[in-house]
Amino acid sequence: MATIEKRVGRRSVSYRITVSDGYDGNYKKIRHRKTWRVPEGWSEKRAEKEVQKVAIEFEQKIRQGYEIDNRKTFGEYAEYVIGVKERAGVKHNTILSYQYLLRGVREKIGNMKLVDIRPFHLNELYRSLQEKGLRCTExxxxxxxxxxxxxxxxxxxxxxxxxxxxxxxxxxxxxxxxxxxxxxxxxxxxxxxxxxxxxxxxxDEKTVKLSPKTIREYHQFVRVVLAQAEREMLVPYNAADKATPPRRVHTTANYFQPDVLGEILRELEDEPMKWRVITHLMIVTGCRRGEIMGLHWSKVDWVHQRIKIDNNLLYAKDRGIYEGTTKTENIRYIRLPEETMELLREYKSSQEELRIANGDRWYGDDFVFTRDDGRPMHPDSITNWLDLFSKRRGLPHINPHAFRHTVASMLIADGLDMVTVSHQLGHTKVSTTDDYYAHVIEDERSKKSACVADIMLRTREIT
Structure with a gap:
């Protein structure tokens, strides 16, 4: 049974509600407390009637297991959740992302108690992020x-x-x-x-206006934190599930037409062997940047003309360059054309000459693509090189992911089934491929419809 204690202050009247909930390890009563303040202008009778309702509701929540009177702030609890996720094996870069996102929400909700957070508080957070943007250093x-x-x-x-x-x-x-x-x-x-x-x-520092996609990342982080609080019965519901973040804006994937791809391949002929092979592999496989940069010679199957993709080269400020699993943690084999295998053989010979020339200065560890001394390359280096290459050669802007989109688009246009396309790209679910390349699929359906129209209708007109 809850006990209610009236407290009269100089400016206001409040009631302290106490609920006992068993005993702790030292046989001391566990007590939960909640303070309810009487709104200005309320009569004593109305206040006493209302506080009885508040006490009953508070007691029910305690009996159900909700520590509704806990004093944890969102900032404190978020740090705890990030630690839980890290111990559970969540990827390191995801943990760093959580820590970064926490810094962005601290001002608005960091000092708020978990139990006080409501959907409108989160909507206000998203509005604030949208208007202010973030001050960032290049x-x-x-x-x-x-x-x-x-x-x-x-x-x-x-x-x-x-x-x-x-x-x-x-x-x-x-x-x-x-x-x-x-x-x-x-x-x-x-x-x-x-x-x-x-x-x-x-x-130069600059203020970046946050896109709807970025604000949704903040929303997703808050949702993760409050979901853990809901599981641990610290809050009765996840306020983020009831909030309204900006709508997701679907962007069209950037990919190259066959004639542009042919021009890129021609221009590559005069480039250094290492960059030529890196770019060639991205073009024919559709692999992610880190998957290509993290490839080992031991994963090249010369007999079956394929490579094994089970590794990802990453960079984090606190770790430097390191190896991790693929984005979806799956393993796949990708068959390569004979031209690509021949290019790899030629490159391997040139790398061996470089290794011999370096002697004891070579730090090689079986990586296919290395710096001049054999150490692994920074995964961002391919992005920088492609940017300079496209400017130097007068080509459209090239980013590594554009090759991935190009491979997917060409496979779909060639009539390959979505399961095979999904496997080639390393997606966990076929639906991911289906959603991301919906516009390409729709274009191919339109072409097929036109083809059906030609066969069924327009041939009749000719006859």
């Missing part, structure tokens, strides 16, 4: 001085800086030319040169 920076002259003056070769900083020779050359490089690469180079990064490199 992930890329550019040199604030003539790096080439600096190296000459201090008698440091580009090769030496590359070796001591642990970055590729291409990165050093790019920085010398004044091109943007990744912040983490700039920090390594600055450390090797014994200079503060902010003295050598410059980055």
């Amino acid at each position: 992930s890329k920076v550019h040199i604030a001085m003539d790096l080439g002259e600096f190296l000459k003056e201090h008698k440091i070769s580009r090769a030496r800086l590359s070796r001591e900083a642990g970055v590729s020779h291409t990165t050093v050359t790019s920085a010398c030319r004044g091109n943007k490089i990744f912040r983490q690469q700039a920090e390594k180079m600055s450390k090797a040169l014994g200079k503060p990064a902010e003295e050598l490199f410059v980055a």
